[in-house]
Amino acid sequence: MSVPALLQRNSEKFGSKAAYREKEFGIWQQWSWAETEKEIEALALGFINLGVNEGDFIAIIGRNRPYFYWAMVAAQAAGAIPVPLYQDASAEEMAFVLDHCGARYVVCEDQEQVDKVIDIQDDLHQFEHMIYIDPRGLRKYDHHALHRFVDIQEQGRAAYYELIEDLKERREKLTYDSTCVMLYTSGTTGKPKGVVLSNRNIVESAKNASTFDKLTEKDEILAYLPMGWVGDFIFSVGQAYWAGFCTNCPESADTMMTDLREIGPTYYFAPPRVFETQLTSVMIRMEDAGKMKKWMFDKAMGLAKRVGPAILDGKPVGLVDRLKYKLGDLFIYGPLKNTLGFSRVRVGYTAGEAIGPEIFEFYRSLGINLKQLYGQTEATVFITVQPDGEVRADTVGIPAPDVEIKIEDNGEIFYRSPGTFVEYYKNPESTASTKDPEGWVATGDAGFFETDSGHLRIIDRAKDVGKMESGAMFAPKFVENKLKFYPDILEAVLFGNGKDKCMAFINIDLTAVGNWAERNNIAYSSYQELAQHPRVLDTIQSHVEVVNESVAQDAMLSGCQVHRFVILHKELDADDGEMTRTRKVRRVIVEDKFSDIIDALYDGSSEVSTVTEVTYEDGRKGSISATLQIRDAKVQPAQTQKVAAE
Amino acid sequence: MNDMSSEGYVTEDGRKIGGTLMEMKNITLRFGGVKAITDISFDIREGEIRAIIGPNGAGKSSMLNVISGFYVPQEGEVWYKGARRPQMRPYEVAQQGIARTFQNIALFEGMTVLDNVMTGRLNHMKTGLLSQAIWKGKAEAEEVANREKVEKVIDFLEIQAIRKTPVGRLPYGLKKRVELARALAAEPSILLLDEPMAGMNVEEKEDMSRFILDVNDEFGTTICLIEHDMGVVMDLSDRVVVMDYGKKIGDGTPDEVRSNQAVIDAYLGVSHD
Numbered sequence: 001m002s003v004p005a006l007l008q009r010n011s012e013k014f015g016s017k018a019a020y021r022e023k024e025f026g027i028w029q030q031w032s033w034a035e036t037e038k039e040i041e042a043l044a045l046g047f048i049n050l051g052v053n054e055g056d057f058i059a060i061i062g063r064n065r066p067y068f069y070w071a072m073v074a075a076q077a078a079g080a081i082p083v084p085l086y087q088d089a090s091a092e093e094m095a096f097v098l099d100h101c102g103a104r105y106v107v108c109e110d111q112e113q114v115d116k117v118i119d120i121q122d123d124l125h126q127f128e129h130m131i132y133i134d135p136r137g138l139r140k141y142d143h144h145a146l147h148r149f150v151d152i153q154e155q156g157r158a159a160y161y162e163l164i165e166d167l168k169e170r171r172e173k174l175t176y177d178s179t180c181v182m183l184y185t186s187g188t189t190g191k192p193k194g195v196v197l198s199n200r201n202i203v204e205s206a207k208n209a210s211t212f213d214k215l216t217e218k219d220e221i222l223a224y225l226p227m228g229w230v231g232d233f234i235f236s237v238g239q240a241y242w243a244g245f246c247t248n249c250p251e252s253a254d255t256m257m258t259d260l261r262e263i264g265p266t267y268y269f270a271p272p273r274v275f276e277t278q279l280t281s282v283m284i285r286m287e288d289a290g291k292m293k294k295w296m297f298d299k300a301m302g303l304a305k306r307v308g309p310a311i312l313d314g315k316p317v318g319l320v321d322r323l324k325y326k327l328g329d330l331f332i333y334g335p336l337k338n339t340l341g342f343s344r345v346r347v348g349y350t351a352g353e354a355i356g357p358e359i360f361e362f363y364r365s366l367g368i369n370l371k372q373l374y375g376q377t378e379a380t381v382f383i384t385v386q387p388d389g390e391v392r393a394d395t396v397g398i399p400a401p402d403v404e405i406k407i408e409d410n411g412e413i414f415y416r417s418p419g420t421f422v423e424y425y426k427n428p429e430s431t432a433s434t435k436d437p438e439g440w441v442a443t444g445d446a447g448f449f450e451t452d453s454g455h456l457r458i459i460d461r462a463k464d465v466g467k468m469e470s471g472a473m474f475a476p477k478f479v480e481n482k483l484k485f486y487p488d489i490l491e492a493v494l495f496g497n498g499k500d501k502c503m504a505f506i507n508i509d510l511t512a513v514g515n516w517a518e519r520n521n522i523a524y525s526s527y528q529e530l531a532q533h534p535r536v537l538d539t540i541q542s543h544v545e546v547v548n549e550s551v552a553q554d555a556m557l558s559g560c561q562v563h564r565f566v567i568l569h570k571e572l573d574a575d576d577g578e579m580t581r582t583r584k585v586r587r588v589i590v591e592d593k594f595s596d597i598i599d600a601l602y603d604g605s606s607e608v609s610t611v612t613e614v615t616y617e618d619g620r621k622g623s624i625s626a627t628l629q630i631r632d633a634k635v636q637p638a639q640t641q642k643v644a645a646e
Numbered sequence: 647m648n649d650m651s652s653e654g655y656v657t658e659d660g661r662k663i664g665g666t667l668m669e670m671k672n673i674t675l676r677f678g679g680v681k682a683i684t685d686i687s688f689d690i691r692e693g694e695i696r697a698i699i700g701p702n703g704a705g706k707s708s709m710l711n712v713i714s715g716f717y718v719p720q721e722g723e724v725w726y727k728g729a730r731r732p733q734m735r736p737y738e739v740a741q742q743g744i745a746r747t748f749q750n751i752a753l754f755e756g757m758t759v760l761d762n763v764m765t766g767r768l769n770h771m772k773t774g775l776l777s778q779a780i781w782k783g784k785a786e787a788e789e790v791a792n793r794e795k796v797e798k799v800i801d802f803l804e805i806q807a808i809r810k811t812p813v814g815r816l817p818y819g820l821k822k823r824v825e826l827a828r829a830l831a832a833e834p835s836i837l838l839l840d841e842p843m844a845g846m847n848v849e850e851k852e853d854m855s856r857f858i859l860d861v862n863d864e865f866g867t868t869i870c871l872i873e874h875d876m877g878v879v880m881d882l883s884d885r886v887v888v889m890d891y892g893k894k895i896g897d898g899t900p901d902e903v904r905s906n907q908a909v910i911d912a913y914l915g916v917s918h919d
Contacts, residue, residue: 024801025794025797025798025800025801026793026797026800026806026809027797136802136860136864137860137863137864139863139864140659140660140863251806252804252806252807254806254807255806255807258807258810
């Protein structure tokens with residue numbers, strides 16, 4: 001069993017049913033499974049014709065387009081291993097990955113990526129050929145080692161009779177244990193690692209998850225998440241090939257929301273940030289709506305909040321409320337879901353980061369079956385998932401089918417499953433330290449199972465959980481997430497490991513705060529100026545104080561209250577190395593880069609002047625200097641342990 | 647001044663420039679007693695990017711308006727595709743394959759980007775008003791064919807995301823791009839750009855420069871542009887005409903123009919001691 005074998009099966013079983021769609025020139029272009037098989041075959045023959053050997057690595061750099069998915073499956077069919085990369089990675093990161101896997105071939109989209117690879121090709125020792133899709137601007141390039149995608153397919157078709165036997169032979173050699181794909185983890189620390197996933201990992205995980213959510217060939221997804229991320233591979237390749245559903249690709253990154261509405265996917269995945277952005281834009285538009293509309297919206301949302309999730313979970317709800325909800329659906333929820341592109345969503349997932357309970361409840365109250373899952377690349381995504389009807393904002397669900405989980409004394413979560421990765425490529429030490437001989441993999445996350453519901457709750461990264469001077473537990477993520485649930489706050493970073501008090505960095509959300517400023521006639525000329533506006537500082541301070549109150553409720557973590565905070569003068573950015581491409585904060589780097597601000601937080605000064613180096617999108621460097629206000633926040637006295645009898 | 651032969655030449659980056667496509671011969675334009683343009687001659691070759699630069703009030707826009715038929719010069723001749731052009735109305739000039747953009751954006755603000763760009767196809771539509779209103783058979787087929795061309799332009803200029811957005815809601819930089827799209831949709835032989843980068847920030851300027859180069863490269867469109875920003879002009883154009891106070895003070899490759907004393911004086915000023 002392998003992904004190319006599934007393609008053969010789908011071509012026979014689903015023939016004329018749509019396998020891929022992409023919007024181009026304003027129209028949805030469609031390929032059936034049978035057509036897809038022909039396209040992929042031509043490409044695989046073209047690859048062989050170009051000299052691709054079994055075991056070669058073929059890097060894929062681009063946004064979600066059918067051509068790239070074909071390239072991945074064609075590579076597999078030809079016995080090679082596809083390595084999808086994050087297309088917005090810096091040249092340096094890309095050079096590391098391409099050289100680490102020793103990719104001989106690169107398939108990329110357009111001039112921009114061709115240029116990027118040409119810039120770094122001197123550092124790539126095994127790189128030979130590049131294949132591009134969009135010929136624009138590339139006509140005058142030296143085409144010795146540069147090929148157009150359709151030309152490779154054409155050459156493949158021309159060499160059909162010479163090479164087809166070879167291709168068949170290579171395809172048949174693929175087993176459950178042969179490598180299906182290699183994905184590089186973004187790496188919150190250190191260099192990216194190449195996670196090798198076998199056909200077994202992919203197909204078994206896809207099969208289990210598809211059965212769990214009853215996915216069939218009638219489902220539709222919109223593929224818009226980075227191709228270098230394991231989730232996209234499992235949804236758009238693994239599950240799409242297993243269940244035989246159609247993968248829709250947006251016209252461009254900017255048209256994603258329009259395309260989402262046009263396609264109306266039934267199976268949808270988005271990181272919390274996307275849901276957050278959509279909710280923020282709905283709320284902003286409602287602020288500007290007429291009185292009547294606003295009144296209807298508020299009224300309907302009030303009802304939805306009360307009974308929506310219960311109706312969704314099939315719990316008993318009074319007849320009057322049910323009727324009212326129906327009415328609300330007719331006038332508010334339905335049209336709103338349609339605008340958001342969620343009219344047909346049957347199964348929706350969010351993962352990667354904690355989602356704010358309010359955001360989560362908002363979507364669920366509309367009747368959208370949004371659930372959480374917990375996973376990682378090394379597990380081929382699925383570790384725990386929430387079953388229908390058992391969905392909560394603060395847990396990540398029960399172990400996914402065939403997944404075993406154990407929790408060590410220090411709280412770290414371990415799992416073992418058919419999706420457990422084979423190894424880190426060319427990195428036996430890391431493989432050994434992550435996966436033990438019995439197949440248990442350390443997640444690096446700390447958490448616990450709730451005794452009554454059997455759901456897993458994640459506290460923080462195990463290595464980030466520390467101790468404060470007093471010996472109290474320091475779990476930064478716990479507090480940061482509470483802060484980030486405010487729409488005004490985009491990012492928060494808590495410090496305090498080994499210290500007597502906790503301090504925080506805050507990033508404001510420019511969309512939300514900018515809109516607020518506009519409505520309140522507050523003039524500002526830059527992000528930096530807005531961030532330091534006294535009224536913005538006041539608002540954030542009030543948020544911090546409310547969070548402190550809630551943190552104080554938790555006896556174990558009450559020491560993590562924020563004593564002082566500062567609003568940063570720039571957004572933490574992956575281009576500056578402060579975050580990973582999946583937007584997780586790189587704590588160590590932030591701590592090091594802004595050490596002057598941290599010192600100021602701890603030495604009691606009321607403001608701090610700082611200069612920060614920034615990298616622009618084109619790679620140039622510049623610097624921002626700023627004077628930042630430091631605010632003190634009210635903290636609550638630590639709660640003493642409640643009496644057990646209470 | 648130009649030692650390039652009339653058969654054309656090959657640029658440093660390997661583009662083939664053809665023979666003369668348009669020639670201005672001794673153009674003089676007066677508004678009452680004011681001479682906006684005095685006795686200017688220059689040519690535009692097929693496939694090249696030709697720039698007209700000069701300080702404020704040098705007569706650049708007037709020159710462009712003469713080319714596009716908005717102004718009729720009192721003296722001089724305009725030669726186009728080897729023949730002398732008779733006096734023409736602007737729409738007749740447009741029908742000859744000359745499209746332009748405006749310094750102060752001139753789009754239909756209430757219409758969507760798509761509709762605005764479709765207006766650029768007007769000269770390619772043959773069916774009459776009545777059949778277009780009924781929209782059957784030929785008229786329908788024609789619209790589909792034209793829409794396809796328009797979609798290629800939309801794709802080319804990467805404005806898919808705003809296809810259905812009314813132009814009035816767009817920011818300035820994007821409006822400029824939509825104007826370029828409309829001009830491009832006309833599939834012109836010569837594209838006239840009136841300060842395509844005025845009022846843009848550095849990033850928008852870089853984008854626009856890229857698009858201008860790509861248009862020239864992909865479609866082989868001859869481009870004549872007016873621009874204020876010296877740096878941009880010198881990077882983009884094959885040959886440059888420099889005007890000052892309505893007179894031509896320089897003409898040649900960017901390097902030649904840059905080392906021309908008259909040009910340096912006009913841009914940097916001359917000390918009077």
